[in-house]
Amino acid sequence: MWRDTVLVAGKDLRIEARSRVALSQVVPFGIVALALFAFALGPDRAPMAKAAPGLFWVAVLFTTVLAVQRSVSVESGDGARDGLRLSGLDPAGQFLGKLLSVGAQLVALEVVLTVGVVLLYGARIEAWWMIVASCLLGTLGLAAAGVLYGALSAGLRVKETILPFLLLPVVTPVLLAGTRIWQAALAGGTPSYGSPWFHLLIAFDAVYLALGVVVYGPIQESA
Amino acid sequence: MTTTAAATSATTPTAGPFPPGLVQSPRMIWTTRIIGIAAAVTVALTVWLGLWVTPPDKVQGDLVRLVYIHPGVAWVALYLAFGLAAVSSLLYLWPRTRSLFWDRLAAAAVEVGVVFNVCTLISGSIWGRPTWGVWWAWDARLTLTAVLLILFLGYLTLRRVPAEPDVRAKRCAYAALFAAVDIPLVHFSVVWWKTLHQGATVLNANLSPSIHGSMAWTLLLGFVALTLVFVWMLLVRYRIGALEDYLGTGELEVALLERRSEGADGLAAAGAADVTAPDVTAPAPAATATAEVAR
Numbered sequence: 037m038w039r040d041t042v043l044v045a046g047k048d049l050r051i052e053a054r055s056r057v058a059l060s061q062v063v064p065f066g067i068v069a070l071a072l073f074a075f076a077l078g079p080d081r082a083p084m085a086k087a088a089p090g091l092f093w094v095a096v097l098f099t100t101v102l103a104v105q106r107s108v109s110v111e112s113g114d115g116a117r118d119g120l121r122l123s124g125l126d127p128a129g130q131f132l133g134k135l136l137s138v139g140a141q142l143v144a145l146e147v148v149l150t151v152g153v154v155l156l157y158g159a160r161i162e163a164w165w166m167i168v169a170s171c172l173l174g175t176l177g178l179a180a181a182g183v184l185y186g187a188l189s190a191g192l193r194v195k196e197t198i199l200p201f202l203l204l205p206v207v208t209p210v211l212l213a214g215t216r217i218w219q220a221a222l223a224g225g226t227p228s229y230g231s232p233w234f235h236l237l238i239a240f241d242a243v244y245l246a247l248g249v250v251v252y253g254p255i256q257e258s259a
Numbered sequence: 260m261t262t263t264a265a266a267t268s269a270t271t272p273t274a275g276p277f278p279p280g281l282v283q284s285p286r287m288i289w290t291t292r293i294i295g296i297a298a299a300v301t302v303a304l305t306v307w308l309g310l311w312v313t314p315p316d317k318v319q320g321d322l323v324r325l326v327y328i329h330p331g332v333a334w335v336a337l338y339l340a341f342g343l344a345a346v347s348s349l350l351y352l353w354p355r356t357r358s359l360f361w362d363r364l365a366a367a368a369v370e371v372g373v374v375f376n377v378c379t380l381i382s383g384s385i386w387g388r389p390t391w392g393v394w395w396a397w398d399a400r401l402t403l404t405a406v407l408l409i410l411f412l413g414y415l416t417l418r419r420v421p422a423e424p425d426v427r428a429k430r431c432a433y434a435a436l437f438a439a440v441d442i443p444l445v446h447f448s449v450v451w452w453k454t455l456h457q458g459a460t461v462l463n464a465n466l467s468p469s470i471h472g473s474m475a476w477t478l479l480l481g482f483v484a485l486t487l488v489f490v491w492m493l494l495v496r497y498r499i500g501a502l503e504d505y506l507g508t509g510e511l512e513v514a515l516l517e518r519r520s521e522g523a524d525g526l527a528a529a530g531a532a533d534v535t536a537p538d539v540t541a542p543a544p545a546a547t548a549t550a551e552v553a554r
Contacts, residue, residue: 181437188433192420201416202434205409206441209448216452236448243440255433
């Protein structure tokens with residue numbers, strides 16, 4: 037399973053490294069989103085700094101949709117999905133591989149967005165460890181749920197439009213938890229405030245990781 | 260739609276049995292009717308008790324009468340309908356109990372549940388405006404209800420994507436499962452996020468209702484009435500779903516059969532003079548006409 041994970045993740049990341057779609061389209065989309073939020077909230081930096089945690093996570097959520105769609109579409113041509121299914125790779129490994137690839141891209145994007153939030157919105161981060169932990173845990177959950185819903189919608193002709201509708205409400209807990217942890221991190225980082233939210237993120241990750249490992253194979257068979 | 264297809268299938272006896280089993284059985288139809296009548300009677304009783312018999316509240320005045328409807332609707336929407344949908348979806352996915360019955364039951368439960376969910380939000384809003392001063396507050400239970408509504412609207416959207424019944428059933432069952440496991444997570448997140456909704460009145464921790472007399476009985480009757488309405492709507496919706504599936508798969512077979520029989524008629528009419536030509540050319544316009552009739 038782990039070997040297959042590495043294989044699939046390597047394949048997806050290699051495609052991204054060569055096609056540069058993530059670098060030239062997905063990441064710039066995140067930056068555009070940051071700029072749009074800034075225009076919407078006016079030129080004063082105070083409201084932007086206050087709203088920075090939420091805006092950061094909304095931008096991450098929207099970009100997750102793009103990253104998942106990209107991850108599905110690289111396998112949509114040339115019967116690649118059937119090929120993967122016939123390859124004998126462990127479905128759980130495929131799930132984890134795609135998750136790793138999407139997750140890695142999201143982490144890279146989050147680094148860029150964090151810098152953007154600090155520079156453009158003037159957010160002052162007091163507790164870096166909370167930022168890093170919430171991003172890693174949140175990304176894991178987003179990628180797991182994203183890859184699952186990506187697989188579910190992969191065979192549909194309406195996949196581009198139905199994926200955000202199905203995925204975004206499901207990841208509400210990640211948005212709430214991530215935002216609250218970020219707020220705590222900006223406010224000076226009181227671990228006691230953040231801890232239930234960390235538990236929630238861990239629970240979300242565990243649920244969708246377990247679900248993905250178990251049902252990714254059957255979904256591929258049926259879609 | 261039903262009559263045309265029924266007529267078509269009547270002309271082609273090979274199109275398969277019309278009633279899909281359980282759906283068409285007289286006992287089922289009578290059960291549905293009796294539940295429907297019981298629902299109408301209990302709803303009427305609730306309305307009478309709620310609007311005329313029970314006294315207005317000391318604090319809330321006539322506004323309190325919403326309490327006979329709102330919790331009942333919410334109970335159906337949030338627990339009964341979506342619980343049933345989740346359980347049915349799981350039973351569909353479980354290989355030993357896999358049957359389209361569970362799929363249709365889940366679909367019917369979600370659809371009726373969405374209606375009740377919207378009613379919950381509307382009745383809650385009507386109560387919230389004079390009481391809290393706002394139509395909508397980002398309170399935990401309200402938010403959870405709204406998120407549930409969106410999740411299950413997504414399920415219904417996915418259901419509308421055309422597919423074979425088996426494929427669709429599996430896909431939707433997974434979607435319901437993914438949404439269902441999310442609900443506890445959403446619940447905790449919005450509870451920690453914010454809460455100002457009043458606590459449960461009847462089913463509170465020590466199970467002693469905090470309201471009394473005719474009001475309590477009307478409230479309980481409201482629960483019974485709305486549960487009956489739910490069951491009735493569920494049965495009717497299930498029946499429609501089963502007939503839809505039957506028509507969806509039946510139509511194609513009917514059209515194929517008719518086209519074949521017309522091809523054979525054409526052959527017979529043309530006689531031995533030209534055997535191949537009518538088979539190729541004549542049925543083409545006839546087939547489109549058949550398809551329209553079947554539709």
